[in-house]
Amino acid sequence: MSYFDQKVPPKREDRLKAVIAHQDSICGLAKRCEGKGGKSCLIDDGERGFTQGSICLLLPALAMLNTLPDNVVLLHSALGCGSCTHSQNANVRVGSAVRQGKARDGIWLSTALDETDVISGGEPKLEQAIIEADRRYRPATIAIVAGCVPGIIGDDIDGVAQKLQTQVSAKLLPVHCEGFKTKIWATAYDAVYHTIGRNLLEERGVTDPKPEEALAVLREQEREARTVNLMNVSSMGRVDEQELERLLTALGLEVNVFPVFSHPDSFVKATRAALSISTCPTHDDYFLGYLQERFDVPSIIRHMPIGIANTSLWLRDVAAVFGAEEQVERLIAVEEAELREALEEFRPLFQGKRVFISAGEFRALATANLLQEIGFEVVGIRSFHHDEFADEEYGKLAKEAKTDYVVDIANVQPFEEANLLNRLKPDLFLGHANGNMTAAKLGIPTHVIYNTGLAYIGYRGAYEIARRLHRQLKNPAYNRNLAANLWLPYTENWYGAEPFSYLNTRGRAENE
Structure with a gap:
């Protein structure tokens, strides 16, 4: 029976075996995935003896x-x-x-x-x-x-x-x-x-439109054969949509952005597309499975187009569906060459700078990949949860890591974050707009990892992130002043304690 036959969708703990309480390292998680013989590196969820509040559904x-x-x-x-x-x-x-x-x-x-x-x-x-x-x-x-x-x-x-x-x-x-x-x-x-x-999809979208003109029918079928659903659940602003539309249009495709800011009457377009493309597996897998199951719309749910390599991989996956491999390689060569040249002015300041990243699972891992590409050293990641879709990303990061570093699976938990940041003392922290306070009060320069008014996605996003971080690091006085005049509610005893002392991760030994 399909999940959509039920009134209530299953929770992700049951459907994906997702976890929110685990600590490991990037190399440790990558090794787990390799050791599973290509299967998902599912891990048992843990529990915290003490927790702080998170957000609600x-x-x-x-x-x-x-x-x-x-x-x-x-x-x-x-x-x-x-x-x-x-x-x-x-x-x-x-x-x-x-x-x-x-x-x-x-x-x-x-x-x-x-x-x-x-x-x-x-x-x-x-x-x-x-x-x-x-x-x-x-x-x-x-x-x-x-x-x-x-x-x-x-x-x-x-x-x-x-x-x-x-x-x-x-x-x-x-x-x-x-x-x-x-x-x-x-x-x-x-x-x-x-x-x-x-x-919204059951009643409409099953039958094709029936124009009176045979030529109109043919043109509509040709258009649908080149139409792709570009999924956005509000994690991308319009500037990011335009970047991906630009790249997909260059491959001769028509783009249907779905579902944010789409009128309910237009949702039928999603059922007639030739392909659905995920921009974030964390957001999209549930619905893309339904479109494939109910309307035979195939989907790609693999890479998040943040950073140079991931954007190129994302484009190659799409091009392969439409037989545009040669076309996409020409596009990628031009885009990457232009971007790498533009990034050169920023690299000297980034070299040797250490960064900690906190966000939803896929955005955190994809952004970490980008930061490694432009010269930063990642020293820690906090993902809000873990599921099977991140398996490949761990391997990418471990391959490029200068040294092994901590991965904290936590639904926020700022007390763990404060302890880790105080120990690691990174030069930069990237987190959500409402989640940068801990780092800022410790005097660490911060940058928002998600803001719908700024560019993050694709080749343009890679450049814009680098440009903003360069400006931030050139003048970190604001955060130094915060640290001199504000303080966090944690004691020196806590800063000296093991950061995961409240975390009991079950099943770790049998997987190591």
């Missing part, structure tokens, strides 16, 4: 859903669960302006469940909210997003959606984001794709 799910035009997000949970949408709205406004020529705000509502609803049930309030949202905004879709509260008290958002579907004009999209059900918040991507697959 709602944050990445709402980041995707709020980008959809003509959509209302109806959050069925406590009011505070939607607080992240206030900061996300800047991305919605900028993203819609650069893609559609007009800034718009994301529309989100909340049923604001309270103590009374916990006791008596929140379904009546949800029904009223759906009818009011449809009457007030007349959207194409209403995404009904369940937080923890309805999951605990047993509210059936799928049943409510089915009951009211004939009473409203909007298509109702139940999304299960009960945060307590999983520790892998990347499951949120699966939750959003699950409702898209079940509710």
